[in-house]
Amino acid sequence: MSSDEVKLIGAWASPFVMRPRIALNLKSVPYEFLQETFGSKSELLLKSNPVHKKIPVLLHADKPVSESNIIVEYIDETWSSSGSSILPSHPYDRAMARFWAAYIDEKWFVSLRNILKAEGEEEKKAVLAQVEEGNALLEKAFNDCSNGKPFFNGDHIGYLDIAFGCFLGWLRVTELAAGHQLLDEAKTPSLSKWAERFCDDPAVKPVMPETTKLAEFAKKIFAKPRA
């Protein structure tokens, strides 16, 4: 178990930053949270992640690790004797968790983000349909992975719960802005119950931003300049 200093460069509103924060909480690893100011990048960030210049970046004994899902795996492997396992133990279950996490980042989240950027009703409807299609796939994935247990990872939250759950705050903001429920008891009954359990988890609660605060922040960053 490593006792070297742990720091995380991030920002409160970023779902990607939430991922390593949840992982560190699950492993009870104390860390210093270095908040970036929105709109600018610190010297430390640029030095620690010169390739992408993005958050989150984990600094473990000053060695940087970037890319949120890669950081989560690093945390699981480094503090393997602490808390429960974040990645599933069976190779196939692990593969499925990685597969769905990649799908969420490459397809699902892209569609979700496009809802807020959509111009006009037609485009909004089309993107909403894409997200709902994705949700249906994830509902099935949840039922397959969880096997009747409360989380994708079984009894405790794990890699895929974190990979998807980090977007719940932004999902709610998008639902409010679009005036359309995406995750609900009728369309996605398992996921909707899972979402509540996820947000209530002690590793998640302290780092999940409040929806109202996030909505205000969204207004600021998506504000269109007036003509």
Next chain:
Amino acid sequence: MISLYDFYILNEKLKNKLRTEEFDKRKRDECLKLLGFWISPFSRRVEMALKFKGVPYEYLEEDLPKKTPLLLELNPIHKKVPVLVHNDKILSESHVILEYIDLTWSNNPFLPQDPYEKAMARFWAKFVDEQILPLGFMSLVKAETGIEVAIEETRELITYLEKEVTGKYYFGGKTIGFLDMVAGSMIPFCLARAWECMGIDMITHEKFPELNRWINKLNEVEIVRECIPPKEKHIERMNQIVERIKST
């Protein structure tokens, strides 16, 4: 030429085999099939991994861009190769498959054991596919006015890999590893051939002495040589693709 009906029969046979209790689950290696495409660096790297582990498998060639009913059945979400079928388990996405192979067959591990080294290998592998590939592709499609900029930008990215491999035989150290399989399948034996067709010498000896040394070392590895598309046939196909791009 095989008809759609024959593919349907093959599909049905495979589905039955997958569901059948013939499988002796004690023999992990019993049913291992890889759906691939000879030009795809993504499927080539999976072949490298399987050969590295010394695991026998059956190879099923897709004739892309046509997609067989089998491919659509096995990978309905992405409809892409590679797809690995291991007994009753179906896996897609090359990085996911590579990690699965390394965990399932524990001989000759190709991912680093140290968590930090492992994180770095994963980081650079993602970088190859998500940064170098799209930007490298831009060098092929940009009109003459944009091409020099695209080439320079691609070289800037490749410089990171030059640093990573400096002082090592391979990215994996003394033997090839995960990052060698990902970067090797993508850069020297795929992108570089496309660049060659366009008359672009992207990875110059002058700017990239370490990477050139790495490419020579890769060529010495038998399983790498076995898993790369045959050069002449590949260049011919690349020329056709490049002609098609130029004419649009």
